[in-house]
Amino acid sequence: MTRIAYRRPEEMTEQARELTSARGNLNVYRVLANAEKVFTGWMLAGRAILTSQTVPVRLRELVVLRTAYLMDCPYELGQHRDVARTAGVSSDEINAVTSESDWQEAHFDAVELALLRLTTELLTTRNVSAKVFEQVHAALGSEATVEVLMVISRYSGLALMLNALDVDLDETARLPIPPVRS
């Protein structure tokens, strides 16, 4: 059960309320809004990642799911299994990336496999081998590579917060992709 109280919309600044509403009023946002002096900036950083079209949504969601699995974060897994499906990731693929090693045998293309390798190495060893890094960089270029790293950064850090606060998965509400314009 969520370990601290949710902030109600009327307790948020107008900007924080709008950002939260555009992302489905999820439990994650209502909990983190407790950090009211830094919540808006954190939400803006997240909106940028969710609305950027530099990295295709399917690739992004594969990386998010792999991150959520390796960080052992039930909340992120609960949300993004459904988000990934709407981004064109099949149920079999979702099961593969959220398992220890099945993803290596699944039918992902070379770029997807390189990204999954990078994510796995980085989250298990805190580093990436030069070879794997170069595969991703050569395939995606500098801009998308940095964005992918920022996605891993965001969701690994978020996983720590969600696990620390033991945030309950929303019953039915799911993150709208892209966020709803308010």
Added chain:
Amino acid sequence: MSRIPLTSIEQQPEPVREWMARRGNLNVFRLLANAPQVFDGWTQMVDELFDSPTFSRRMREVVILRVAHLQGSRYELGQHVGIARNTGLTDQQINAILDTDHLDAAGFSRTERTALDVVTELCSTHRLTEDSFATAHAVFGDEALTELLMIVSCYYGLALVLNAADLDVDAAARFQTLTGDAT
């Protein structure tokens, strides 16, 4: 050597150049500016984290240094050891945070020690036991505990980006934690 070319500051749009002039012309910013679609939002987050009055500068650096150490981030340590010293942490305390001296003998306040314990458990196990959470919650309360987690989250994730890119520590430029008049 950074595995991704660093952007040139001169080629950044005016608001980015101004932000870097304020916070420091650092390699980390030149690296992340490769992704302009997400860079601006990230800088707003950083500004709020460092402008917030919730924690003392010293307390914030205790948390950041511990995360940087546990994540093995040469770059974050390269920047923040000096900043931590400027906020009043002693060499013994810094060494204790970096596990080369004893935490118990370093003279941390109870609040600082609680923060260090939370960061250590969270970064190494990815969660907090009921007891650890209850202790931290009693010390910090809802708002400050959540904000502490935001700092951990930012530096934990950033360390992964910096390690992956194998970013070089800046020769001399340092992150400006205070901006405006108070430099």
